Amino acid sequence: MKQYNFNLTMNTRDLGGFKTNSSKKTSFLKFIRSDALRYLKEDDLLFLLNNNFTTSIDLRTENVVNRFPSILENDTRFNYYNFPLVEGSGIPLTDENASQLYLQMVGNLQTYKDIFLTIYNAKGNVIFNCTAGKDRTGILSCLLLLLAGVDKEEIIKDYLYSEECIYSNIDKVREYQPSFPKDLGHVKRKYIEDFLVLFEEKYHNVESYLLYIGLTKEQIDSIRNRLLGE
Numbered sequence: 001m002k003q004y005n006f007n008l009t010m011n012t013r014d015l016g017g018f019k020t021n022s023s024k025k026t027s028f029l030k031f032i033r034s035d036a037l038r039y040l041k042e043d044d045l046l047f048l049l050n051n052n053f054t055t056s057i058d059l060r061t062e063n064v065v066n067r068f069p070s071i072l073e074n075d076t077r078f079n080y081y082n083f084p085l086v087e088g089s090g091i092p093l094t095d096e097n098a099s100q101l102y103l104q105m106v107g108n109l110q111t112y113k114d115i116f117l118t119i120y121n122a123k124g125n126v127i128f129n130c131t132a133g134k135d136r137t138g139i140l141s142c143l144l145l146l147l148a149g150v151d152k153e154e155i156i157k158d159y160l161y162s163e164e165c166i167y168s169n170i171d172k173v174r175e176y177q178p179s180f181p182k183d184l185g186h187v188k189r190k191y192i193e194d195f196l197v198l199f200e201e202k203y204h205n206v207e208s209y210l211l212y213i214g215l216t217k218e219q220i221d222s223i224r225n226r227l228l229g230e
Contacts, residue, residue, distance in 0.1 A: 001161055002028065004047075008039035008176055010169035011133035011162050015141060015227070018158070020149035027229025029053075030125050033141050035133035035166070036060065037070045039176070049077055054124035056080045057115060059136040070129075079122075083115050085136045093135070093185055099194030102139050106199065106209070113213040115140065119226075120219045132184040134162035142192065146206040147220070148227040152196060159192045 002014040012035065016028030029051050037056070048054075056072040058065060061084045065073075072078040087105035091097070106112060119126055130136035138159050145155045166184055174180045203209035210220050 001158060003165060004032065004034075006034070006037070006044040006047075007041045008173050009035050009037065009133075010173060011035045011137075011165040013161075013165070015144060018145060018148065018150040018154050020228070021151065022149055024149075024228055026145070026148050026150065026227050030226055030229060031144060032125075032127040033133060033137050034127060034129040035137070036068060036131050037072055037127070037129055038068050040071045045071070045075065045077070048127065052124040053127050054078055055118065055122040055126045057118060057126060057128035058082045059085045059115075059128065059130040059140065061086060064131060081114075081118050083111050083118075085111060085130070087136070093188075093191060095188070095190055098188070098191035099198055102135070102191070102195040103198045103202065105136065105139055106143070106203075109213045113215065116210060116213070116215055116223065117219070120215070120223055132162070132166055134159075134166065134184070134187050138162060138187070138192070139195070142196075143206055143209075144223075144227060147210070147224050149224075155196075156189060156192050160187055160189060163187050 002017060004012040006012050013033060014028050015031040015033060016026050018026045020026065032053060056070065056078050058070050058081065062082070065082055070080065073080045085105055085108060087101045091101065093101065128137060128140060141158060142155050145158065163186060174182070203212060207220055
């Protein structure tokens with residue numbers, strides 16, 4: 001799992017390098033997942049631009065975006081989109097509610113259709129984020145990796161890696177912004193395992209889900225090919 005050390009982000013990493021069921025690997029420098037992109041420096045922005053990351057998808061709620069705007073929002077070099085997802089933004093996750101909240105999250109059918117159509121229509125590569133990069137970003141990462149054909153155990157490992165990333169970096173953020181919360185919640189294997197079971201029970205697989213929310217097979221194949229660098 002390739003992590004990027006952007007200025008004052010905690011959980012920024014590439015979706016590349018995951019082996020798929022077709023013996024291929026997801027391509028590096030096509031999708032980057034992250035927590036909030038508030039304090040990036042020009043070197044970070046140039047890295048994104050030099051690697052053609054011109055589309056930014058922000059999954060945070062409007063209230064949070066207004067208080068803590070992404071540095072990419074008003075930078076004309078980037079195409080910035082905000083698709084607010086409430087689930088995963090405020091309610092503490094527990095063993096009892098996490099998987100249901102995640103299922104409710106993907107139940108925002110129009111929002112997810114807009115997200116995936118934005119990915120499909122993106123002229124360059126895509127960086128997407130929420131506040132901590134673990135729940136809303138984690139579930140979008142999960143769907144993308146499922147689409148690429150990545151094994152579920154590898155998807156679970158990627159989801160769980162957020163814990164290490166966040167809590168090894170949170171202190172540097174708090175030094176810069178002392179009001180930043182000490183605890184952003186946690187991830188557990190049970191949360192994502194139970195979600196995957198519920199997701200399959202309701203939607204069968206990720207392709208069926210994407211067809212259900214209104215994507216075409218051609219659009220789905222195009223996104224998969226982008227993940228695989230094809």
